[in-house]
Amino acid sequence: MDLKKIIPTEAKTLHDLKIDPEIITDLIIKELFVHGKKVPRRLAKDLKIDAEIVTQVINELKKLEIVGMVGGSGMGSDYQYGLYPKGTERARNILDRDKYLGAAPVSFDEYIRITRLALDEGKQGYAINRKLMEEKFAHHLGYKDVLFQIGQAVCARKPAFVYGFPGNGKTFLCSSVVKLLPPMIVPYAVEVSNQLIRIFDPSCHVPIENFDMEGLDERWIAVHPPLITAGGELTLEDLEVKYNSKFGCFDAPPQVKATGGVLLIDDLGRQRCGVEEIFNRFIIPLENKVDYLVLGGQRMEVPTDEIVLFSTNLDPMKIVDDAFLRRLPYKINVRNPTVEEYTEIWTSTIKKLGLQFDQKNIDDVLVLYKRDKRGLRAVHPRDILNIIRDRKRYLEDGNTAITSTEVTEAYDIYFVRDLTLVETIA
The missing domain is CATH 3.40.50.300 (P-loop containing nucleotide triphosphate hydrolases)
Known part of the structure; x- marks a missing residue:
């Protein structure tokens, strides 16, 4: 799909922009008020329009004594423009009703x-x-x-x-x-x-x-x-x-x-x-x-x-x-995973965590699911194995093999059966 065939060509005049010219004028005045003096090509980059359009608008604003040259290198395209007092007042009036800054619409x-x-x-x-x-x-x-x-x-x-x-x-x-x-x-x-x-x-x-x-x-x-x-x-x-x-x-x-x-x-x-x-x-x-x-x-x-x-x-x-x-x-x-899919997810997660795969671990955890009459979920292997990995890190256990005890403990931590508070009396 060639998007370049769809995007319009760059507008070269205010008329070609197909919007009210006053919008461009207001955007330039607001940019100069908020961000200070700028060269026309910088303003053009901010507004995403051709620099010649910006120069044309600035020339009109100069005639109205709204903007003027305030610095530059002496080269025409590098003259910096800023707001005169009359422009500052106009900028405040514009910003009272329109605070948008950025690309021209x-x-x-x-x-x-x-x-x-x-x-x-x-x-x-x-x-x-x-x-x-x-x-x-x-x-x-x-x-x-x-x-x-x-x-x-x-x-x-x-x-x-x-x-x-x-x-x-x-x-x-x-x-x-x-x-x-x-x-x-x-x-x-x-x-x-x-x-x-x-x-x-x-x-x-x-x-x-x-x-x-x-x-x-x-x-x-x-x-x-x-x-x-x-x-x-x-x-x-x-x-x-x-x-x-x-x-x-x-x-x-x-x-x-x-x-x-x-x-x-x-x-x-x-x-x-x-x-x-x-x-x-x-x-x-x-x-x-x-x-x-x-x-x-x-x-x-x-x-x-x-x-x-x-x-x-x-x-x-x-x-x-x-x-x-x-x-x-x-x-x-999006149903529950089958045992085969659960095993596939478990195996993939094992590799990512750097642990050893053992079919016995799968058999152990499935026994616990069956005991609790609990449905399988696609997210469970990731969460249970992360708990096992966290335990090994905490104990500084470098053994990548997973024991049945680790599987059971991780399962019991993850699937809390009763979240109610129980008062302990001394």
């Missing part, structure tokens, strides 16, 4: 157009199939049937309901789905009715290293497919455009930032709002791959074309109804 229409081009190219020019799934998950232990179902859902780009007991890797599997998706491009920010909405979020968008943007519009950035995870902290308000005081602009909601990637609603049923409320809010994004957001009284349609995964370790039939499940064609049970 793209227009809303351009955001929609380029985003849809990238999504269409990703679907037509990037095959998601069994071969890719097996390649990307080659080191994953067991669960081949579960991986097959997940791969099928991602290939169809359809939402899925993922459920199962805690400790079997639901969150890990869901998070790994992004490995199957093509890269994406996003703008740093979008202008809507002179308000700025931040799209690029470094907490979930990972830039593609060494991506050559020569001659391209640097207000866009190439990223790996995004993964947005919303857990028990999710509220309905989080799914709307919200003001971010830290960045001085509005923030796009998670279903918009996840476009082209994966949106994982984790720990479903543990949110402060009800499952039915969450699902009702997602009906349109799930069915139409768009969402309707409101900013400054303006209603806008935005793409929300991503893989939406709902994950829970609660009993599905106690938190969702048939109407919910009907709209999610894939219901994937």
